[in-house]
Amino acid sequence: MNLIQHLDYLFNPRSVAVIGASNIPGKWGCDILNLLLTRGQRKVYPINKNRAEVLGVKAYPGLAEVPDTVDFAVITVSSEALPAAMEDCVRNGVKAALIISGGFAETGKEGAKAEQKIVEIARRGGIRFVGPNCAGHFNTHSELFTATYLPPVKQGPASFVTQSGNLGLTVLAMGSEMGLGFSKYVSSGNEADSHFEDYLEYLGQDEETKVILGYVEGLREGKRFLKLAREITRKKPVVIMKVGRTDSGARAARSHTAALSGSDLVSDAAFKQAGVIRVEEVGELIEVALVLLGQPLPRGNRAAVLTVGGGLGVIAADALRRHGLEIPYLSPTTIDKLNSRLSGRWSRGNPVDASGDLSYPCLLPLLEDENIDAVVIACAVWAAAGFSAFMSTPPWDRNNLTDLDQLLRAIEEESLKNLGVTMELMKRYQKPVILSAWVNNEVKGSELYRKLEGNYLTPYPTPDRAAKALSRLVEYSEYLGVARKR
Amino acid sequence: MNLIQHLDYLFNPRSVAVIGASNIPGKWGCDILNLLLTRGQRKVYPINKNRAEVLGVKAYPGLAEVPDTVDFAVITVSSEALPAAMEDCVRNGVKAALIISGGFAETGKEGAKAEQKIVEIARRGGIRFVGPNCAGHFNTHSELFTATYLPPVKQGPASFVTQSGNLGLTVLAMGSEMGLGFSKYVSSGNEADSHFEDYLEYLGQDEETKVILGYVEGLREGKRFLKLAREITRKKPVVIMKVGRTDSGARAARSHTAALSGSDLVSDAAFKQAGVIRVEEVGELIEVALVLLGQPLPRGNRAAVLTVGGGLGVIAADALRRHGLEIPYLSPTTIDKLNSRLSGRWSRGNPVDASGDLSYPCLLPLLEDENIDAVVIACAVWAAAGFSAFMSTPPWDRNNLTDLDQLLRAIEEESLKNLGVTMELMKRYQKPVILSAWVNNEVKGSELYRKLEGNYLTPYPTPDRAAKALSRLVEYSEYLGVARKR
Numbered sequence: 001m002n003l004i005q006h007l008d009y010l011f012n013p014r015s016v017a018v019i020g021a022s023n024i025p026g027k028w029g030c031d032i033l034n035l036l037l038t039r040g041q042r043k044v045y046p047i048n049k050n051r052a053e054v055l056g057v058k059a060y061p062g063l064a065e066v067p068d069t070v071d072f073a074v075i076t077v078s079s080e081a082l083p084a085a086m087e088d089c090v091r092n093g094v095k096a097a098l099i100i101s102g103g104f105a106e107t108g109k110e111g112a113k114a115e116q117k118i119v120e121i122a123r124r125g126g127i128r129f130v131g132p133n134c135a136g137h138f139n140t141h142s143e144l145f146t147a148t149y150l151p152p153v154k155q156g157p158a159s160f161v162t163q164s165g166n167l168g169l170t171v172l173a174m175g176s177e178m179g180l181g182f183s184k185y186v187s188s189g190n191e192a193d194s195h196f197e198d199y200l201e202y203l204g205q206d207e208e209t210k211v212i213l214g215y216v217e218g219l220r221e222g223k224r225f226l227k228l229a230r231e232i233t234r235k236k237p238v239v240i241m242k243v244g245r246t247d248s249g250a251r252a253a254r255s256h257t258a259a260l261s262g263s264d265l266v267s268d269a270a271f272k273q274a275g276v277i278r279v280e281e282v283g284e285l286i287e288v289a290l291v292l293l294g295q296p297l298p299r300g301n302r303a304a305v306l307t308v309g310g311g312l313g314v315i316a317a318d319a320l321r322r323h324g325l326e327i328p329y330l331s332p333t334t335i336d337k338l339n340s341r342l343s344g345r346w347s348r349g350n351p352v353d354a355s356g357d358l359s360y361p362c363l364l365p366l367l368e369d370e371n372i373d374a375v376v377i378a379c380a381v382w383a384a385a386g387f388s389a390f391m392s393t394p395p396w397d398r399n400n401l402t403d404l405d406q407l408l409r410a411i412e413e414e415s416l417k418n419l420g421v422t423m424e425l426m427k428r429y430q431k432p433v434i435l436s437a438w439v440n441n442e443v444k445g446s447e448l449y450r451k452l453e454g455n456y457l458t459p460y461p462t463p464d465r466a467a468k469a470l471s472r473l474v475e476y477s478e479y480l481g482v483a484r485k486r
Numbered sequence: 487m488n489l490i491q492h493l494d495y496l497f498n499p500r501s502v503a504v505i506g507a508s509n510i511p512g513k514w515g516c517d518i519l520n521l522l523l524t525r526g527q528r529k530v531y532p533i534n535k536n537r538a539e540v541l542g543v544k545a546y547p548g549l550a551e552v553p554d555t556v557d558f559a560v561i562t563v564s565s566e567a568l569p570a571a572m573e574d575c576v577r578n579g580v581k582a583a584l585i586i587s588g589g590f591a592e593t594g595k596e597g598a599k600a601e602q603k604i605v606e607i608a609r610r611g612g613i614r615f616v617g618p619n620c621a622g623h624f625n626t627h628s629e630l631f632t633a634t635y636l637p638p639v640k641q642g643p644a645s646f647v648t649q650s651g652n653l654g655l656t657v658l659a660m661g662s663e664m665g666l667g668f669s670k671y672v673s674s675g676n677e678a679d680s681h682f683e684d685y686l687e688y689l690g691q692d693e694e695t696k697v698i699l700g701y702v703e704g705l706r707e708g709k710r711f712l713k714l715a716r717e718i719t720r721k722k723p724v725v726i727m728k729v730g731r732t733d734s735g736a737r738a739a740r741s742h743t744a745a746l747s748g749s750d751l752v753s754d755a756a757f758k759q760a761g762v763i764r765v766e767e768v769g770e771l772i773e774v775a776l777v778l779l780g781q782p783l784p785r786g787n788r789a790a791v792l793t794v795g796g797g798l799g800v801i802a803a804d805a806l807r808r809h810g811l812e813i814p815y816l817s818p819t820t821i822d823k824l825n826s827r828l829s830g831r832w833s834r835g836n837p838v839d840a841s842g843d844l845s846y847p848c849l850l851p852l853l854e855d856e857n858i859d860a861v862v863i864a865c866a867v868w869a870a871a872g873f874s875a876f877m878s879t880p881p882w883d884r885n886n887l888t889d890l891d892q893l894l895r896a897i898e899e900e901s902l903k904n905l906g907v908t909m910e911l912m913k914r915y916q917k918p919v920i921l922s923a924w925v926n927n928e929v930k931g932s933e934l935y936r937k938l939e940g941n942y943l944t945p946y947p948t949p950d951r952a953a954k955a956l957s958r959l960v961e962y963s964e965y966l967g968v969a970r971k972r
Contacts, residue, residue: 173926311729353738461656
């Protein structure tokens with residue numbers, strides 16, 4: 001059985017056993033069993049040697065007593081009981097396992113020895129496993145969840161492998177707040193058997209995964225990682241937050257997941273050569289995933305900034321330059337076009353500052369300008385008004401609207417109506433259009449916001465975050481040879 | 487009349503006129519009048535030459551007809567009508583004005599000339615004014631608001647001067663979301679008369695202002711700014727986001743508020759020498775204000791990291807190092823103390839990783855350690871549990887709690903009970919304790935969260951943001967000579 005087939009059993013098993021099933025909420029053996037019983041459709045076998053029933057379901061004293069082949073086993077028993085549990089898995093013919101239990105390599109040499117013993121049993125029996133010392137996984141497509149304490153997760157195109165379960169929860173929560181859906185998720189724990197590289201290989205060929213996110217403390221197979229990354233990043237983006245860059249960080253990583261000290265041999269330069277997008281901050285994992293999913297790959301690094309109000313445009317321009325993008329002068333043709341659409345007060349330059357003119361359609365001329373590869377729209381606190389510049393192509397008649405409320409409603413309707421056209425134009429011209437606007441909870445319920453979010457066009461909270469995300473997209477496009485190299 | 491007295495009329499007028507008062511919502515003259523009529527207690531005089539009443543209040547054709555001395559005038563008329571309006575103000579004896587109207591220096595040479603004429607009229611009449619081309623101001627203490635489209639703003643210790651009204655709204659919204667209250671706010675517009683430096687001087691001596699925030703595109707009086715900053719930063723912190731560092735940013739800034747091109751002569755080094763905390767991202771304005779308000783000034787740059795879960799601690803350690811802090815080894819005494827409080831699985835090092843032990847009181851030993859100057863607590867998605875490590879001093883008995891819900895409730899109660907003690911200890915040991923945890927909206931309603939927020943201990947969303955904020959606090963403490971210089 002090859003790796004892909006093995007990991008298919010991890011993500012799409014027909015039958016699952018929970019070894020260490022429990023009735024006590026707060027215990028992994030209870031919370032995970034509960035997830036398995038309440039979500040998805042498959043056979044679930046609780047294993048508990050003292051109880052005939054767990055959570056109202058028939059339980060078995062051991063895997064030997066289960067009258068079925070089990071594809072996948074979740075193991076939550078103590079480290080002492082683990083070897084026997086793994087032997088049981090081998091005897092049953094289990095294909096994939098996930099070991100929550102800690103107390104192994106992360107605790108020192110003794111633990112590492114015990115861990116190695118588990119690996120040997122599993123290898124002998126043809127089992128691949130996640131962990132130990134991990135915090136579960138999921139596949140939204142098969143509705144399989146073994147990760148507990150999850151924030152609300154919606155189905156979507158991002159898959160995420162994390163060497164920290166707690167950091168995983170934070171990233172999933174951030175994703176959920178910005179409307180990013182997930183396909184597959186693995187908290188990889190100590191990676192005694194399956195390594196980060198194995199999950200990467202699986203997700204590289206997984207059609208439901210459109211972007212791969214990773215949190216890495218140490219890579220056990222640096223060369224393989226780079227080889228895989230080089231292949232995969234031609235087809236889909238790989239975004240990695242790699243910590244342990246500093247002495248203290250590396251020390252902490254070693255103590256946390258027994259990550260190899262030699263792991264930083266995979267340098268920034270090597271990541272870059274393999275097309276991996278390396279991010280520095282937790283928030284970027286989500287922010288960069290969105291820009292990769294929602295935007296076309298730009299053909300160059302020349303950006304226009306469009307704003308209804310001054311300072312936000314200045315911040316965007318400054319941040320874009322700091323991240324290596326250019327803010328070219330507008331062509332005379334573009335200025336002519338904008339002159340005919342905007343009032344006399346506009347900035348006549350790049351950034352295009354409409355100076356308070358709320359609803360004029362300035363986007364199209366920028367998309368048509370051959371010297372512009374991407375547009376950043378910087379709005380203040382969300383007003384539907386801010387988006388009209390973005391959406392309103394072609395121009396529309398607003399002269400008969402004098403009441404402000406009426407105007408704002410009309411702008412939102414117009415924006416909604418034009419969203420499809422705008423997205424079509426972004427694709428046709430192959431130019432990203434990135435939005436920034438501070439949004440409150442009330443706005444998040446609006447139809448326009450939900451549609452933006454559904455298309456990965458979620459506004460970034462501030463212009464500097466939008467600019468940084470765009471710069472990562474440009475880097476990736478340059479790597480692929482779509483954008484001219486600087 | 488000196489500058490402070492003049493600006494007192496801006497922030498605490500007894501009577502206000504709105505020149506250009508209007509009944510049409512969406513027009514400045516209507517929205518501002520409405521704010522003045524509905525908030526605060528003072529005499530308000532709408533000026534409109536065609537109407538006897540505006541928004542149901544008696545209106546006057548001109549200031550000449552108002553049977554009262556007006557302290558403060560808001561002017562929203564067109565640029566053409568502005569000179570006459572300012573002449574009226576002079577005749578009435580107005581002390582301070584705020585000019586919303588645009589169409590001046592930001593539009594080019596002609597506009598600059600017209601603007602200069604207004605300055606001359608005002609100077610002759612002893613009037614100081616804000617703007618033109620500004621977006622209002624407020625003082626929460628006198629309940630005076632001329633800034634429209636405001637997010638919910640609560641009263642508090644931060645004051646903010648911004649050279650962009652739209653950016654101002656974003657920062658206020660961010661502050662509101664993280665629980666930061668404001669005292670005074672000015673959108674300074676073109677700064678034809680009153681400069682950023684004037685507001686800085688005022689806020690420096692204003693007792694209601696504990697921290698000064700600024701968004702700056704260009705400084706008109708660089709030397710004066712530095713002299714003022716040197717004096718003020720001995721008493722209260724000044725946090726500035728200065729844009730226009732790049733060529734494109736500077737170009738955009740010139741076009742936006744006619745900021746002087748020579749303004750970047752005030753360099754990073756000069757800011758530093760004056761004790762100004764210069765931030766790079768919009769979000770930092772709020773994040774750094776909170777750390778300055780909620781935390782004691784540390785005596786050095788040596789941080790401990792405390793986490794219930796692995797990766798978050800690694801991220802914190804990495805980010806702290808990147809920002810120049812140290813993560814020292816723990817003293818043997820501290821390790822002994824922690825050994826007696828934590829289970830055998832803890833990391834036995836810095837970061838202190840409690841390895842899933844949710845409710846042990848590890849904070850006190852770290853505060854007692856002479857080699858530690860500050861603590862960062864890195865939690866995953868908010869669980870009251872995560873905070874117990876922070877709050878629970880001294881240890882409490884949790885052995886009789888077996889049910890998870892019961893345990894979590896007990897931990898939250900314990901945390902609440904100990905918040906006062908913890909804050910007292912932070913002060914006594916003079917050691918900041920910075921919290922990071924991703925928080926959802928439901929949690930924001932909890933009593934514990936609201937109390938943390940009320941004390942400027944709002945958790946940062948991710949460990950890297952917490953680390954960055956702490957590093958700014960350390961810098962400031964080093965500047966003041968409280969922390970040992972590195």
